[in-house]
Amino acid sequence: MKLLITNITTLLQVRDTNIDKISGKDMANLPLLENAWLLIENDTIADYGTMDNCPDINDAEIINAEGKTVLPAWCDSHTHIVYAGNREQEFVDRINGLSYEEIASRGGGILNSAKKLNKTSEEELYQQSKERLEEVMRQGSGAVEIKSGYGLTVDGELKMLRVIKRLREEYPVAIKATFLGAHAFPAEYKENHEGYIDVIVNEMLPKIAEENLADYIDAFCETGYFSVAETERIMEAGKKYGLTAKIHVNQFTAINGIEACVKHNALSVDHLEIVTDEDVEVLKNSNTIPVALPSCSFFISIPYTPARKIIDAGLPLALATDFNPGTTPSGNMNLVVATACIKMKMTPEEAINAATVNGAYAMGISDTHGSITKGKKANIIITKPLSSYYQLPYAFGSNLIDTVLINGKAIE
Numbered sequence: 575m576k577l578l579i580t581n582i583t584t585l586l587q588v589r590d591t592n593i594d595k596i597s598g599k600d601m602a603n604l605p606l607l608e609n610a611w612l613l614i615e616n617d618t619i620a621d622y623g624t625m626d627n628c629p630d631i632n633d634a635e636i637i638n639a640e641g642k643t644v645l646p647a648w649c650d651s652h653t654h655i656v657y658a659g660n661r662e663q664e665f666v667d668r669i670n671g672l673s674y675e676e677i678a679s680r681g682g683g684i685l686n687s688a689k690k691l692n693k694t695s696e697e698e699l700y701q702q703s704k705e706r707l708e709e710v711m712r713q714g715s716g717a718v719e720i721k722s723g724y725g726l727t728v729d730g731e732l733k734m735l736r737v738i739k740r741l742r743e744e745y746p747v748a749i750k751a752t753f754l755g756a757h758a759f760p761a762e763y764k765e766n767h768e769g770y771i772d773v774i775v776n777e778m779l780p781k782i783a784e785e786n787l788a789d790y791i792d793a794f795c796e797t798g799y800f801s802v803a804e805t806e807r808i809m810e811a812g813k814k815y816g817l818t819a820k821i822h823v824n825q826f827t828a829i830n831g832i833e834a835c836v837k838h839n840a841l842s843v844d845h846l847e848i849v850t851d852e853d854v855e856v857l858k859n860s861n862t863i864p865v866a867l868p869s870c871s872f873f874i875s876i877p878y879t880p881a882r883k884i885i886d887a888g889l890p891l892a893l894a895t896d897f898n899p900g901t902t903p904s905g906n907m908n909l910v911v912a913t914a915c916i917k918m919k920m921t922p923e924e925a926i927n928a929a930t931v932n933g934a935y936a937m938g939i940s941d942t943h944g945s946i947t948k949g950k951k952a953n954i955i956i957t958k959p960l961s962s963y964y965q966l967p968y969a970f971g972s973n974l975i976d977t978v979l980i981n982g983k984a985i986e
């Protein structure tokens with residue numbers, strides 16, 4: 575099957591040779607073609623160019639994209655979209671003055687979601703989660719990482735990871751699964767951290783490996799959650815099963831967790847609302863990518879990740895949604911890109927690089943996703959007619975997407 579998109583006013587993120595990640599000053603450069611065409615064969619980007627040499631392909635379906643911008647689908651490298659129910663009551667509690675930490679210390683937060691999830695059947699969990707996945711696909715996400723971490727029991731964690739596996743089998747979007755058993759300590763292990771980590775290491779991980787249910791391992795490295803030493807134990811245990819680390823760190827406090835993540839060759843360090851000069855230094859000369867989650871900062875009113883400090887130090891930065899019931903009940907990458915520009919002073923070029931190529935790197939798929947490059951998956955956003963691509967972050971509340979193609983096919 576051939577699909578030729580013609581008269582594209584702006585074709586964004588065109589990379590003749592693949593780039594795995596974009597860092598520092600290079601993030602300001604977003605390569606593009608004006609008045610372009612794009613040829614898709616089956617699920618793959620076959621070719622592209624400018625309209626002065628548009629091929630004449632008589633067996634291709636044609637889409638005329640005059641006035642429109644075409645870009646790679648978003649790569650959302652950090653989500654928790656498999657969850658049960660919602661946390662709307664905590665949302666109202668925060669409006670009435672409680673903080674995220676206060677709610678968690680009263681047994682709400684992650685433990686609240688874990689209670690709901692353990693009471694929900696695998697089938698029901700799948701049904702709730704697939705609605706969210708379908709929504710984010712319509713919003714332009716073509717690759718999504720999904721974490722466990724609301725089970726916190728052997729059965730609950732396996733249930734979540736099996737739902738992620740089923741989503742991967744049923745949907746064309748690229749999905750990476752991350753095991754986050756170390757998301758919070760269940761109440762019965764509050765005073766026995768070692769006991770819960772033993773369950774993760776000796777019971778959960780072997781079963782997950784046996785069923786091949788995870789690609790990555792994660793932990794919430796934070797004051798009141800998993801200490802740096804505990805996070806290191808989790809990363810080491812994951813490594814034995816071939817699971818590279820992607821770690822929640824520096825959301826509320828800086829406790830030198832980033833240094834430990836770099837030491838353990840983590841693929842990504844995520845959140846980073848609080849970043850010290852030392853954290854920036856240790857990230858230099860590493861392959862670990864920082865990931866910012868601005869809609870989490872927006873929703874629970876915490877600082878935004880200091881993007882300028884990170885990028886101006888020459889580091890790469892990825893953007894992701896953090897879609898979850900507690901801190902970010904939204905998987906809208908368009909809003910993330912806009913918020914990064916508006917609140918984190920990222921330019922539109924930097925934000926789009928962060929949400930495509932760098933997002934793909936942060937989930938280990940930048941050889942197949944994240945740019946308009948021959949041979950990559952045809953995961954594409956076609957916008958409505960735009961005055962310029964700046965309109966994407968500028969008109970932050972508008973739905974500017976006309977069509978989303980995943981593996982070369984338009985989704986409903």
Ligand SMILES: N=CN[C@@H](CCC(=O)O)C(=O)O
Binds near residue numbers: 683898901
């Ligand atoms: N901070 C840790 N985990 C999630 C939120 C968990 C929750 O509140 O349910 C996050 O990335 O924000």
Ligand SMILES: [Zn+2]
Binds near residue numbers: 652653654896898
């Ligand atoms: Zn998260």
